Amino acid sequence: MSTATLDATVLPLPSPGSRAAVVLERAGEAVGEVADLPVEVLDERGLTDAVTTVARLRSQLQAVELALAAxxxxxxxxxxxxxxxxxxxLSRLTGERREQLRGGLRLARLLRERYRATARALGAGEIRLEQARVIVEGLEVSADDVPETLRVQAEELMIAKATGAATRTGVPMPPTGLRRAVRRVYGRLDADIAAMHLRRSVRRNHQRGVTKTWFTLHDNGDGTCAGRFCVPELHGQVLRTVLETLSAPRRFGRDGTGTPLVDASAGTETSGLGWCDKLGRAFCELLEHLPTDRLPRSVFTLMATIDLDSLRSGLNAAGVGTSTTGADLDAGEVRRLACEAGIVPAVLGGASVPLDLGRTRRLHTEKQRQALGLVHDSCAIASCDRPFAWTEIHHTHAWSAGGATDLANAVPLCWAHHRAVHDGRFDLIRHSASEWVLHRRRRC
Structure with missing residues (x-):
């Protein structure tokens, strides 16, 4: 009896690396199939599902990319x-910038070594890459001085906020909100660590803002200029507050006696404009009120106001100063600001420089402006709260029509109301001894 022998060839099992490549190739093919689908046929629900799914897949791919880089x-x-x-x-393989990849490598390293929960959430598509970056960078500020169990609790809390599980509305918290939340994440966990973490976070945030500050401006050659900038958070908030205040004048207000008034001119110039356009107009107003003849050492100008009797009786009793914006300052704060600010004495009832110039000058002088500042602490339009420092001096009787450049013919108006006065659709009417209103002219 003969026996048959079989030659068997053992095929090598595919390596993990090749399996990963095959899976990624399949994923790429699936994405290609989706790209070929006509998105025009999708209804609103279909569009919503597609967008959220793409966002989740992008997060998962980014998690894989970070893991590979690490x-x-x-x-x-x-x-x-x-x-x-x-x-x-990585730059040679992907074509991306080395500087950008360098920051990604640090994040990849931290996700691998310390923030595994965040890495899992990103890999599952539950959070976005920028959210993961905010969580990691925010907790890393004090990670070396925080017990591991406490840091893990803080990480889980931040992930819950990023997914919406720990927010009041259930909506995922965007990176901007996460940055604020991560500074105070230890508030309910440990008071001492919370204080230390907040202090370090604020200091680091300030240092980052200073080192990353830049500004560019380009003349488009068509009558416009375009630019970009990056400034510290504090200065960005200040700029936003100023521009939003300038671009949103109040239509309803009160005069000096508390009587409700309606500003007929509010919003007429910017009606129909988008919010960005309004902010652009407000930025122009801000620039027009910058000093053109010099760059001051300080943005403050202190006007020390005192009546003649008090001046004669002695200065020691005066312990409070008032700025041109209406803020009351204690003596110590006044002395601090006076180190850099210009100080202008205004003595009521005493000798002063000539304030009425008649027809000898076209524009009101700085001394006249200072005198008006003693009567007005804001725009002269009743209900307008723009500070006096932002006003422009207007001739109530036009200089071109024979009006004199003196105090009796001077009224401080903010940028918006000054433009409204010259609009032609409004009349400037005296409302009280120191207040005016704008009335819309009737159409003929």
């Missing part, structure tokens, strides 16, 4: 490939 850096594959670093190796 592994490449740990293995030092760049040295074997002749590249100067993992960022250069």
């Amino acid at each position: 592994e490449a850096e740990q293995r030092r594959v760049a040295a074997d490939a002749g590249d100067t670093g993992a960022d250069a190796w």
